[in-house]
Amino acid sequence: xxxxxxxxxxxxxxSQSVRxxxxxxxxxxxxALLNVPTGMELAxxxxxxxxxxxFSPDAAPELIGHKVLAVxxxxxxxxxxxPAWVTMGLTLPDPDEVWLAGxxxxxxxxxxxxxxxxxxxxxxxGPLSISLQAHGFVPVGKAIRRGxxxxxxxxxxxxxIGDAGLxxxxxxxxxxxxxxxxxxRQSLESPQPRIELGIALRGVATAAIDLSDGLASDLGHIxxxxxxxxxxxxxxxxxxxxxxxxxxWRLAVTAGDDYELCFTIDPSQQENIAQLSHELDLxxxxxxxMRQQPGIDFxxxxxxxxxxxxxxxxxxxxxx
Amino acid sequence: xxxxxxxxxxxxxxSQSVRxxxxxxxxxxxxALLNVPTGMELAxxxxxxxxxxxFSPDAAPELIGHKVLAVxxxxxxxxxxxPAWVTMGLTLPDPDEVWLAGxxxxxxxxxxxxxxxxxxxxxxxGPLSISLQAHGFVPVGKAIRRGxxxxxxxxxxxxxIGDAGLxxxxxxxxxxxxxxxxxxRQSLESPQPRIELGIALRGVATAAIDLSDGLASDLGHIxxxxxxxxxxxxxxxxxxxxxxxxxxWRLAVTAGDDYELCFTIDPSQQENIAQLSHELDLxxxxxxxMRQQPGIDFxxxxxxxxxxxxxxxxxxxxxx
Numbered sequence: 080x081x082x083x084x085x086x087x088x089x090x091x092x093x094s095q096s097v098r099x100x101x102x103x104x105x106x107x108x109x110x111a112l113l114n115v116p117t118g119m120e121l122a123x124x125x126x127x128x129x130x131x132x133x134f135s136p137d138a139a140p141e142l143i144g145h146k147v148l149a150v151x152x153x154x155x156x157x158x159x160x161x162p163a164w165v166t167m168g169l170t171l172p173d174p175d176e177v178w179l180a181g182x183x184x185x186x187x188x189x190x191x192x193x194x195x196x197x198x199x200x201x202x203x204x205g206p207l208s209i210s211l212q213a214h215g216f217v218p219v220g221k222a223i224r225r226g227x228x229x230x231x232x233x234x235x236x237x238x239x240i241g242d243a244g245l246x247x248x249x250x251x252x253x254x255x256x257x258x259x260x261x262x263x264r265q266s267l268e269s270p271q272p273r274i275e276l277g278i279a280l281r282g283v284a285t286a287a288i289d290l291s292d293g294l295a296s297d298l299g300h301i302x303x304x305x306x307x308x309x310x311x312x313x314x315x316x317x318x319x320x321x322x323x324x325x326x327x328w329r330l331a332v333t334a335g336d337d338y339e340l341c342f343t344i345d346p347s348q349q350e351n352i353a354q355l356s357h358e359l360d361l362x363x364x365x366x367x368x369m370r371q372q373p374g375i376d377f378x379x380x381x382x383x384x385x386x387x388x389x390x391x392x393x394x395x396x397x398x399x
Numbered sequence: 400x401x402x403x404x405x406x407x408x409x410x411x412x413x414s415q416s417v418r419x420x421x422x423x424x425x426x427x428x429x430x431a432l433l434n435v436p437t438g439m440e441l442a443x444x445x446x447x448x449x450x451x452x453x454f455s456p457d458a459a460p461e462l463i464g465h466k467v468l469a470v471x472x473x474x475x476x477x478x479x480x481x482p483a484w485v486t487m488g489l490t491l492p493d494p495d496e497v498w499l500a501g502x503x504x505x506x507x508x509x510x511x512x513x514x515x516x517x518x519x520x521x522x523x524x525g526p527l528s529i530s531l532q533a534h535g536f537v538p539v540g541k542a543i544r545r546g547x548x549x550x551x552x553x554x555x556x557x558x559x560i561g562d563a564g565l566x567x568x569x570x571x572x573x574x575x576x577x578x579x580x581x582x583x584r585q586s587l588e589s590p591q592p593r594i595e596l597g598i599a600l601r602g603v604a605t606a607a608i609d610l611s612d613g614l615a616s617d618l619g620h621i622x623x624x625x626x627x628x629x630x631x632x633x634x635x636x637x638x639x640x641x642x643x644x645x646x647x648w649r650l651a652v653t654a655g656d657d658y659e660l661c662f663t664i665d666p667s668q669q670e671n672i673a674q675l676s677h678e679l680d681l682x683x684x685x686x687x688x689m690r691q692q693p694g695i696d697f698x699x700x701x702x703x704x705x706x707x708x709x710x711x712x713x714x715x716x717x718x719x
Contacts, residue, residue, distance in 0.1 A: 103440060107624070108545050109477035109609060110442040112537070115435045120423060122430040123518070125532065127488035129525035157429035168447035168488070168530040198443070201530075205449035210488040210521075210530030212445065217432070225428050288429060304427070 087174050087202050091167075094183035097196040101163065111198040113164060119216035124154035130207035140178045142268045143209075144185030149270045150291065151213040152193060153338040156277035157289040159223040160215030162193045167200035168210035193274055221281045223342070226304035228286040232343040232369040234309055235352065237273050238362050239317045240294055242266035244334020245326055254330075259321035270338035276363075277340060279355050283348055290337035293390025298341055298375055305343075311367035314380040332377065333390050343369055407494050407522050411487075414503035417516040421483065431518040433484060439536040444474035450527035460498045462588045463529075464505030469590045470611065471533040472513060473658040476597035477609040479543040480535030482513045487520035488530035513594055541601045543662070546624035548606040552663040552689040554629055555672065557593050558682050559637045560614055562586035564654020565646055574650075579641035590658035596683075597660060599675050603668055610657035613710025618661055618695055625663075631687035634700040652697065653710050663689055 092106050103112035115121050128147050130136045148165065155162050171179070190197065195213075246263035248254040273289075280287060286301045294311075302308050313328045322331060344352060349365070356363040367378075377385045412426050423432035435441050448467050450456045468485065475482050491499070510517065515533075566583035568574040593609075600607060606625055608617045614631075622628050633648045642651060664672060669685070676683040687698075697705045 104542070104544065109474040109607075110444045110480060110535070110542070112478070112542050113441040113443065114539075115441060117437070121433040121435060121441070123433065123486060123534075124430045125486040125488050125520050125530070127490055127521045127523050127525075127530060129490055129523055132523065132525055154429040158432070160430060166443060166445040166532060168445050170447055170449055170528060200445050201447045203447050203449055203452065205447075205452055205528060206526040208490060208525060208528060210445070210447060212486060212532050214443075215430070219434075222424070222430070222432050224424065 087179060090176060090179060091183060091197070094180070094187050095197050096187065097190055097194060099163065099194070099196045102196055102198055105196065105198045111166070113198065116216060118219055120219050120222065122155055122158050122160035122215045122217050122222060123212060124151060125210060125212040126151050126154070127208060127210040136207060138268065140181030141185035144182040145189050145269055147209045147211050148186050148189045149272050150338060151211045152195070152272035152274060153270070153289040153291070155213050155215040156273045157223070157287050157340055158217060159221060159277045159281040159287070160217040161278055162195045162213060162215045162274060164198045164214040165190065165195050166198060166212045169200065169202045170205040170208045171202065172205070172207055223277070223280055223284050223287040225286050225288055225301050228301055228305035228307060228343040228369045230307050230369050230371045231346065232285050233346055233349065233365050234298065234311065234341065234343055234367045234369060235363050235365055236290070236294070236317060236341050237276055237339040239319055240290060240337045240339055241322060241331025241334060242319050243270065243336035244293070244330055245319070245321060247334065247336065248326065248330060254326050257321055257325050259319065263319065263321060267336055270336070272338065273340045275359055276361060279359065280342055283351055284342040284344055287340055287342035290339045290341055292335045294332040294341060295375060295388035296390030301341070301343065302373065302375060305369070308370050308373045309367055309375045310370055311375060311377050313377050315364060315366045317362060317364045329388065333388055335390055407496070407499060410496060410499060411503055411517070414500070414507050415517050416507060417510055417514060419483065419514070419516045422516055422518055425516065425518045426520070433518065436536060438539055440539050440542065442475055442478050442480035442535045442537050442542060443532060444471060445530060445532040446471050446474070447528060447530040456527060458588065460501030461505035464502040465509050465589055467529045467531050468506050468509045469592050470658060471531045472515070472592035472594060473590070473609040473611070475533050475535040476593045477543070477607050477660055478537060479541060479597045479601040479607070480537040481598055482515045482533060482535045482594060484518045484534040485510065485515050486518060486532045489520065489522045490525040490528045491522065492525070492527055543597070543600055543604050543607040545606050545608055545621050548621055548625035548627060548663040548689050550627050550689050550691045551666065552605050553666055553669065553685050554618065554631065554661065554663055554687045554689060555683050555685050556610070556614070556637060556661050557596055557659040559639055560610060560657045560659055561642060561651025561654060562639050563590065563656035564613070564650055565641060567654065567656065568646065568650060574646050577641055577645050579639065583639065583641060587656055590656070592658065593660045595679055596681060599679065600662055603671055604662040604664055607660055607662035610659045610661055612655045614652040614661060615695060615708035616710030621661070621663065622693065622695060625689070628690050628693045629687055629695045630690055631695060631697050633697050635684060635686045637682060637684045649708065653708055655710055
């Protein structure tokens with residue numbers, strides 16, 4: 080690392096406003112030095128976002144900065160963890176300070192909201208990609224895992240699903256664009272990590288996951304790890320009105336990028352969830368229930384049933 | 400994530416043998432859940448290695464797997480931290496299971512030596528690059544930082560420096576290859592993180608850094624952060640015999656990829672360092688001393704002095 084890389088790192092450091100007491104040493108040495116509070120487990124998640132795959136290289140850098148952090152914090156939310164620190168490996172084709180300043184604006188705005196401090200990372204030259212690791216705390220034994228659901232549990236999702244997928248389909252010309260595109264696009268470009276919801280679900284949800292690859296895949300992980308299946312009623316899916324004309328629910332459950340939470344609860348907790356939805360001012364919709372039989376059936380109002388749906392695969396050509 | 404990505408992750412998980420008691424939950428959920436021992440600070444370091452820049456795309460995957468982890472653990476060593484966990488963001492052009500198996504063999508062999516468990520990560524499709532975060536422990540207040548050196552402290556390096564840089568120069572045709580290339584190449588391709596040395600230097604070294612960008616740059620960071628300078632006697636640099644004929648000491652202090660430790664001590668600790676060198680069976684060479692005046696002078700046996708040397712810059716074209 081020398082002057083110009085040093086300049087880049089300096090401009091990253093300067094764009095940071097969050098200073099946490101649990102950080103002994105942040106950016107600028109061989110390692111960051113951090114303190115996990117007593118009684119807390121450390122929850123960590125690493126995500127890599129590649130230009131042209133997870134975001135458009137032409138996207139506004141502010142939006143990219145927001146999204147990489149949102150996606151990362153969303154994993155903490157799904158475990159019920161409270162965010163604390165983040166590290167970033169930034170690979171840039173060239174040291175473009177203007178791009179970086181925009182990127183860091185988007186990143187830092189979201190980091191400030193959640194009190195997250197950037198404590199370390201690496202800048203290197205190469206094809207644009209960003210690896211981010213989020214670090215959070217959850218009281219020992221209180222993390223919400225994927226494997227805790229049992230048959231009879233109710234399945235919920237937060238807010239709406241499918242908007243990001245529909246926006247992408249319109250932008251890629253797979254679906255004819257409608258007037259709603261502008262609104263839908265916000266879900267794609269500026270997802271909101273459901274941190275408060277995740278924390279409130281500690282001790283309430285039996286399982287949770289964030290929707291990154293589509294409900295069909297992600298709820299599939301809850302099913303596999305909980306060794307059960309699920310029945311989803313498609314007319315209960317919280318879909319935008321744009322789905323009435325532009326597409327159907329299949330897109331909403333197979334497209335990724337929602338970053339909403341999907342969680343399961345014992346039916347006795349229904350009232351709690353209604354109360355929580357009110358308190359957080361966040362729609363929480365029961366879309367079906369867990370069952371003993373493996374697999375996920377999507378059941379329409381007319382009684383027809385679709386199964387075997389899959390969401391996003393990062394290596395769709397197969398790996399063998 | 401679906402079947403083929405799932406297969407890749409499964410083959411990564413299967414290649415892992417280390418199981419640590421402080422890991423509540425490893426790979427397979429939204430986050431890993433980890434426990435930092437009481438009285439310890441968490442030391443973390445994230446590095447990104449890009450194909451064609453940090454390693455040759457044609458290199459044996461075993462060597463790449465070894466090197467990405469070695470480079471990462473080297474940062475822990477420089478702080479005196481004991482390694483515990485690692486996370487990996489792996490971006491692959493295609494899901495090549497044979498390449499991945501080789502990569503994980505190299506990775507896991509080194510991980511086993513140091514008792515490091517792979518606890519999470521991300522696999523995605525794109526230009527080959529690897530982001531790795533190492534996590535280690537160091538007793539509260541005992542980490543060795545870059546900023547603790549004072550004028551009069553002696554400067555040491557471990558083992559030898561320059562072999563990796565000379566090998567690279569020979570491979571790239573900048574220096575005529577000699578019979579030593581095979582031996583030199585081992586330093587380039589298979590660096591050894593100096594973990595035991597780092598731990599032993601707690602409370603002994605006043606400052607430390609690992610040599611990734613070359614002594615001139617890396618000792619420069621100790622100087623800047625300690626607000627002093629250094630005088631290095633070039634005839635004391637521990638160089639391979641190949642330097643006598645093929646190149647000179649300038650290459651050894653400006654080339655990167657050594658991953659040896661450079662550290663400073665109070666002169667009263669000299670006997671301790673000699674003893675430690677014996678115990679660890681590792682050459683530890685005093686190469687000069689810290690001084691008040693900023694900058695680093697490299698002084699040859701004939702009294703001539705070279706200053707202003709710089710090591711590797713990831714963005715050499717300048718960033719403004």
